[in-house]
Amino acid sequence: MILSIPLIIALAVAGALAGLLGALVGIGGGLIVVPVLVLGFGVDIKIAIASSLIAVVASSTASGSVYIGKGLTNLRLGMLLEVATTIGGITGGLIAVYISPTVISALFAILMMVTCVLILKTKDPVKRTTMTEFQSASELAKEDVGKLSGSYYDPYLKENIHYDVKNVPLGSFLSFFAGVLSGLLGVGGGFIKVPAMALGMKVPMKVAAATSNLMIGVTAISSLFVYFARGYVQPIIAAPVALGVVGGALYGTSLAQKVSPKLLRKIFAAILVIVAVQMVFKALGVSVGR
Amino acid sequence: MAGSTQAAASDRKLVQFFLRSGLVISMILMMMGLVVNMSTGYNEAVPVAMFELFDESLMLGDRLLGFGVLILSLTPAIRVITLTILWTREKDWKFVGISIVVITALIISVALGGHA
Incomplete structure (x- = not known):
């Protein structure tokens, strides 16, 4: 595959749109990057997954550092x-190295359908509008040494929120499953980790979202190292996508304060269904207009 | 109590610094790699494996891109190492042990990738 300057710009724009949409509807960019590379640019699915993992690490590092600053x-x-x-x-990552691209495409299509349902069912994701004010209170946040419990100051409730962490075995089990999906399909897996922490482990939603965001980076590199060592990384494809995703995600986070996500989530869910069907066709070897 | 809060805030700032530095350095290397590849006309998508980054046959642009990916990949790992050191200073041995398990798992992933 020869990459002309317009093609590299197209990859960066695709990455930016993935990061933007991901930030606006509250999911990572990986779910968008993989099908865009496979269906839009004809990239092999394992190379697309490796590229997606790189983009996921980049966006997790960018947003994770912001959340840490807010305590x-x-x-x-x-x-x-x-x-x-x-x-x-x-x-x-190891499973993905050995199974056929057809199976991976089919699994990806299933994941997109599941995410579609989750997006439509989400009523009130973490409000990014509240995040700016956390910056000033970040000095008050702390963790208890030797324990999982912690506290943070909520500027809206005007009180210090102390929380304990429960059901660690359940959270660990679900996190393992999120890790498998991340390595197999190149996604962040936040859609499993956030509810696992918030609902399963009784951690406040804002803490769950911030902690999941940071964890995604380490989760993604554990499988990225496998892909990178095996030669599935094509940096000239991955780099523009990663640069675009970081830019799009940062812009999307600021834009999320101004747009209503309700309609956007419905449009995004419809796109996911269409792309998922195309991924199934791709898995079955049926031409979809390319 | 105030002391531990201050320590937590400074720990977070240090972790934040390493994350941002890693991200910025990797993004600059990737941009430089793209510019070099485009300006030299060497723009074929080739796989670059982690252990081949020092091969003499690798073109400069691909090398820069590859190191950009490598530094980005190492950034979360450096965060884990930073926390291990900070928790060692706090004598939080339980979490020092947990972070060493994570570091070990990451080393195993590199080793398994090379031999898969």
Whole structure:
């Protein structure tokens, strides 16, 4: 594959749109990057997954550093769950090396359908509008040494929120599963980790979202190392996508404060269904107009 | 209590610094690699494996791109190492042990990738 300057710009724009949409509807860019590369640019699915993982690491690092600055990330909880996600990530990465692209495409289509349902069911994702004000209160956030519990100051409730962490085995099990999906399909897996922490482990939603965001980077590299060592990384494809995703995600985070996500989520869900069907056709070897 | 809060805030700032530095350096290397590849007309998509980054046959643009990907990949790992050091300073041995398990898993992933 020869990449002309217009093609590289197209990859960067595709990455930017993935990052933008991902930030606006509250999912990572990986779910968009893989089908765009496979269906739009004719990239092999394993190379697309490796490129997506690089983009996922980049966007997680960018947004993760912002959340840390606001004092919402529970670093100890993140580290504990990363034991499970890294083992899951390695498992997923190794499975992906051996199974056929057809199976991966089919699994990806299923994942897109599931995400579509989750997006439509989401009523009130973490409000990015509240995040600016957390910056000033970040000095008050702390974690208890030797424990998973922590606290942060909520400027809206005007009180210090202290929380404990429950059901660690359940959270670890679900995190392992999120890691497998991340390594196998090149996604961040936040859609599993956030509810696992918020609903399963009784962690406040804002802390769960921030902690998941940071964890995604380590989860993704555990399988990215497998792809990178095996020669599935084509940096000239991955680099413009990663640059675009970071730019799009940063712009999307600021834009999210101004747009209503409700209609956007419905449009995005419809796009996911169409792309998922195309991925199934691709898996079955049926031409879809290319 | 105030002491531990201050320590937590400074720990977070240090972690934030490493994450941002890694991201910025990797993005600059990737942009430089793209510019070099485009200006030299060497723009074929070739796979670059982690262990081949020092091969003499690798073109400069691809090498820059590859190192950009490598530094980006190492950035979350450096965050884990930073926390291990910070928690060692706090004598939080339980979480030092947990972070060492994560580091070990990441080393295993590199080794398994090379031999898969």
